[in-house]
Amino acid sequence: MxxxxxxxxxxxxxxxxxxxxxxxxxxxxxxxxxxxxxxxxxxxxxxxxxxxxxxxxxxxxxxxxxxxxxxxxxxxxxxxxxxxxxxxxxxxxxxxxxxxxxxxxxxxxxxxxxxxxxxxxxxxxxxxxxxxxxxxxxxxxxxxxxxxxxxxxxxxxxxxxxxxxxxxxxxxxxxxxxxxxxxxxxxxxxxxxxxxxxxxxxIREPNAEPRLSLWSGLRWLWTRPQYRSLIGAFFMVQSANALTAGLTVLYVTHVIGAPELIGAFFLIIFTSTALCLPVWLWIARRQSKRAAWITSLIVCSAALAVVPFVGATGIAGFAMFCVILGGVFGCDAIMPTSMLADIIGKTDGSSRTGATALAVKNAVSKLTFVVPMAIAFPLLDLVGFQEAGENTPMALSVLTIFFAGVPVAIRLLTAFVVWRAPLSTQHLTGSG
Known part of the structure; x- marks a missing residue:
């Protein structure tokens, strides 16, 4: 390089x-x-x-x-x-x-x-x-x-x-x-x-920086309130994403009733993610990264609150929901990472713990994808949900709660945490 x-x-x-x-x-x-x-x-x-x-x-x-x-x-x-x-x-x-x-x-x-x-x-x-x-x-x-x-x-x-x-x-x-x-x-x-x-x-790394043990590095990071707040907010939003993404196939199959369109819906999500990236960058530059992230959290919460009213004949409505979902996934991907870079740039310009900070974020992300398996799937099994065949209204209601209801609550809580946490431009970069 x-x-x-x-x-x-x-x-x-x-x-x-x-x-x-x-x-x-x-x-x-x-x-x-x-x-x-x-x-x-x-x-x-x-x-x-x-x-x-x-x-x-x-x-x-x-x-x-x-x-x-x-x-x-x-x-x-x-x-x-x-x-x-x-x-x-x-x-x-x-x-x-x-x-x-x-x-x-x-x-x-x-x-x-x-x-x-x-x-x-x-x-x-x-x-x-x-x-x-x-x-x-x-x-x-x-x-x-x-x-x-x-x-x-x-x-x-x-x-x-x-x-x-x-x-x-x-x-x-x-x-x-x-x-x-x-x-x-x-x-x-x-x-x-x-x-x-x-x-x-x-940027070439100078060799004069003192080394830190793994425990010292993790402890040093955890003493930074910005880092703690960001990791906590990221854990919450990724848990919400894991529930929605992990249950999409079941929801499309049993509630929307269009299993043949699963691939098309995922294509809409991925395409929307790419197309909406400039929007979040524009909001972040004109307002702040925190404002962009909070906006995406609220927009997705509104979409998730409406999607239960889209029934078996609402393919067009669910496609529109996928557009919104894909769009906010992009913000969830870039804003926490960019804010982490701001934290590292402000508090750790020597890059003594940059990769460790990112690795903890990655580990948190991977842990959240256990959420559907550890919480939603056992409860769906408890109410008699069937992956093949007909399901009772109770089973479909529980599926909808985990697909949309619980993620709404988590996202709104995340928005509050991001709003209250020391994650503003002044906190992250020291600028006005």
Missing amino acids: TTKDTTSIFTRWQLLSFGVLTTPLALAGFTLVFYLPNFYALEMGLGLTAVGLVLALGRVFDVITDPLIGHFSDQTRGRTGPRAPWILLGAPIFALAVWLFLAPPEGAGLIYLIAVSGLFFLTYTIVDVPYSSIGLEISPDPHERSLLASSKSLFQIAGALAASLIPLVLGAAMGLSLKVIAATVIVLLAVGLFTLFRFVPA
């Missing part, structure tokens, strides 16, 4: 170049969510329970390894800085893990799944945490930090769309589709590494 003067501003090409590496990471991540559980459980014959347990333990593994990798990156010293060595170390092993995970040999069993999924989760973290941390540190300008986060979000959407479209376009067996996805991830990984190290300016 080339050296960057801290007073310079990114060109559009540099902003785009920074985000490219997100596409292969997102493509691999969405493939894990969309296809691999059913592929290993059904086509490889390992069973839903065993596969679900292995992948759930992988998320627990991530919660442990994310802060560790972030800490090790923060404490790395050398002329290439604290991030590049980890990215270059992890990328080739990650490419191997992707191929092994998505293209298993015939007869691969549970031990194989445990080994390759563990390698996948670990190497994904080794690449992603240091890479994403660069976006927290590379620019001194608060608006530019939002643009960097938006660049990553835009290429993340590209990865999600690729994961959705490749099997559809191929029209082949899932095994072949996964091999094509794996090859695509590996090629895009090479492209992303090239654009990152060739075109993106980087």
